Amino acid sequence: MKRVAVVFSRGPWRGVEAQSGIDAALALLAFEHDLQVGFVGAGVELLAAGIVDDERAQRQRMIAALAHHGASRMLARSDCLARRGLEAADASVERVDAAAFADWLAEADHVLSF
Numbered sequence: 001m002k003r004v005a006v007v008f009s010r011g012p013w014r015g016v017e018a019q020s021g022i023d024a025a026l027a028l029l030a031f032e033h034d035l036q037v038g039f040v041g042a043g044v045e046l047l048a049a050g051i052v053d054d055e056r057a058q059r060q061r062m063i064a065a066l067a068h069h070g071a072s073r074m075l076a077r078s079d080c081l082a083r084r085g086l087e088a089a090d091a092s093v094e095r096v097d098a099a100a101f102a103d104w105l106a107e108a109d110h111v112l113s114f
Contacts, residue, residue, distance in 0.1 A: 003034040005108035008043035012056050018046055021114030022062045029069045036108070037066055039076040039093070040101060043114075047076060047088040060090070067092040077101050 006025045010017050028035045039047055046059055067074055067090070076088055078095040088095070096104070105111065 001032075001034050002109035003036060003107065004028050004110045004112065005036050005038060005105060007038045007040060007105070007111060007113045008046055009039075009041045009113060011042035011045040012048075012059060017114045018059055019062075021112070022059070022066070024112055024114070025066050025071070026062075026069065029066070029071065032070075035066070035071045036073040036104070037063075037071050037075075038101060038104065039074075039088075040080055041077075042080075044076050044080045044084060044086060044088070047081075047090060047093060048086050064090050064092075073104075075101065075104060 006021055008018065008021055012018060025035055025037060046063060048056065049060060073094070074092055075094040075096050078097055081088065081095065
């Protein structure tokens with residue numbers, strides 16, 4: 001089975017792209033691909049917890065649904081989180097350094113970037 005990496009590199013203010021990435025990832029899971037999700041740069045801001053009724057909180061729930069529906073791995077660059085003073089709200093997201101993130105990305109058969 002080919003491994004597909006979905007990478008989020010843009011922040012939550014680019015909501016259409018974030019939602020498109022989440023939709024694409026959920027579609028890949030529906031077709032039983034080995035889906036892995038990475039967050040880098042401003043994309044780590046998608047992991048920050050939001051207020052209960054705001055748009056960011058909805059995206060956070062959708063991202064958590066990726067792990068629930070079968071994403072085999074979810075990871076975020078620890079330096080990007082630290083630079084923004086963030087901690088991932090979802091415990092299923094691994095924190096990795098830049099080299100580990102690059103290795104993970106190089107091992108993917110297909111990469112979708114949002």
